[in-house]
Amino acid sequence: MPFKLFSFLPILLIAHLTFCQVEEMPPPDYIKTINFKGNTPETQLPILKLGEYVVLEFDALNGDEDDYYYKIEHFNSDWTPSVLMKSEYMDGFDNQRIRNYENSFNTYQIYSHYMLTIPNAQTRRLKVSGNYMLSVFNSDDTLVFSRKFMIYENTTNVGVRVKRSRDIQFIEEKQRVEIVIDSKTMQFNNPKQAVKAVIVQNNNLNTAISNIKPQFTIGNQLIYKYDTETSFWGGNEYLFFENKDVRAANTGVQSIDLKDLYHNYLYTNFERASRPYTYNPDINGNYVILNIDAENPSIESDYVWMHFSLLPVASLKNKNIHVYGNFNNYVIDESTKMVFNESLNVYTNSMLLKQGFYNYKYIVVDNDKSIDEGAISGNFYQTENNYKVIVYYRDLGARYDKIIGIGEGSSINISN
Structure with a gap:
């Protein structure tokens, strides 16, 4: 009996893992600007009609021109793995190398820009609607990052x-x-x-x-x-900045500096929760890669150290404050955390971002990892x-x- 029970435990464990909800894998530090989009210029949640194409772009800043491979999996509505075989939802093959890449041109920050379009010659068609996950692996078959997307049928x-x-x-x-x-x-x-x-x-x-x-x-x-x-x-409406001209101060940028890379210092922001609502058009947390002097912004846009700053108020004391937006798929980690600078009496953060137009806001993250988007920006109908x-x-x-x-x-x- 003990042997039978012991041999049954791995089966229970496998069954538990099989039906867990899948989560997206955030990228390592050297992978930046993951654009996952359909027919729109700004990066959004990719929801495509069956038969349309989706484009994945990303930059590798390590300068190694590594090989990357992609895999596609189908999921149920609750993001548990579906029972469909790969041949039932895909016409063609995945686990293919991403062949389309270019190196940056005329930039201080060297990077390789990768682009994958689905469908393509290898993955000819995704045959059914539903939830999908696209995962990118390196040549050692180690998962680098993954992103969710959806395909729909227009029947309702x-x-x-x-x-x-x-x-x-x-x-x-x-x-x-x-x-x-x-x-x-x-x-x-x-x-x-x-x-x-x-x-x-x-x-x-x-x-x-x-x-x-x-x-x-x-x-x-x-x-x-x-x-x-x-x-x-x-x-509340998102804050924003634009640095499509990296050598001049643009919207939201107070000053610039050139060291090893360009540094852009944004105007210091303030708490808006206690102030009246003011309409300020935004793109709802998204971003667009732009370069006023470039024919191809994907490889000619440079990376810039963006310096954020926020005035303190008593209600924010000892709070975990983060910069939040679709620029990193709304991920909260150490790179987005604001740190209090006693000499300047402001919260600060420095983040390496590609030139463009960006939306962002400040949020509070509680000890239980729950997010309060309105603590600093406020909530307004x-x-x-x-x-x-x-x-x-x-x-x-x-x-x-x-x-x-x-x-x-x-x-x-x-x-x-």
Whole structure:
């Protein structure tokens, strides 16, 4: 009996690992500017229609011209591995070398710029919709980084409206999302179990609300008019800077300096939570690589040390403050942490970023790793936020979760 129990334990462990939710692997320090995008100039959460292409770009700053390989895996709606064989979701092969790369040109920081387009000659087609993970490995088959993306079928109409909170306590601070799902080509079987909706604010999967069930149905329409279940903190407009001309002070840049690389010192920011809301157009946390003097910004844009600074207030004392945005896929680590400089009486951070236009904000990270986006920036219902709704469907007897529709809405015209 002890032998049988001992031999059964690895099976239980494997089963547990098999059904764990997958997380993205952040890159090492020498991998920078991972652009994962579809048909838009700025980096966003890649959600593509079945048959469209997606482009992955990144820079390796070690100057070694290393070989990198990619693999693609399919996942269920909750990011557990699906049971599909690779041949069922892919026409062609993965585990191929990324062949398209160029070295930087006329830059102080030497780097190699890699670009992968899917589909390509080796990976000819992704055949089914759903959640995917693209993982990049080095020549030793060690995982370097991974990124999530989604493919959808346009078989349903997804209406998205953004409203103020019904809760008087949060009416000035929160936004709620109402959804209507309708299809003229398919019949929803058992929608309470088969249909799942995910709401993503500003392309940030870390704060997404998932596994939302339809509240009620009218004919073949699925209606979602929740309050708390689909509510988000409004946040505030992102701060931004632009350094497409690295030799001159641009928007948000107070001064520049050239040492081994260019250094850009941003204007000192201040706490906005206790101040009135002010509309300030942004690109909802995203960024765009730009160089005013370059024909090809991907290889001619230089890397610059960006120096952030934030005025202290009593409420921030002994708090963990970080710079936050899509420039690093909303990752929180030591490189984004603000450090208090006693001689200048400000919080500071220095970060190596590629030339362009960037959105960012300051957040507080609690000891339990929870994020408070409003502690410094504030939460206002008037804030312009982008919301994407991803609708998953698994019919009776189906073996994977389809994405049957995508909806998008903005809070710019928010109503009661």
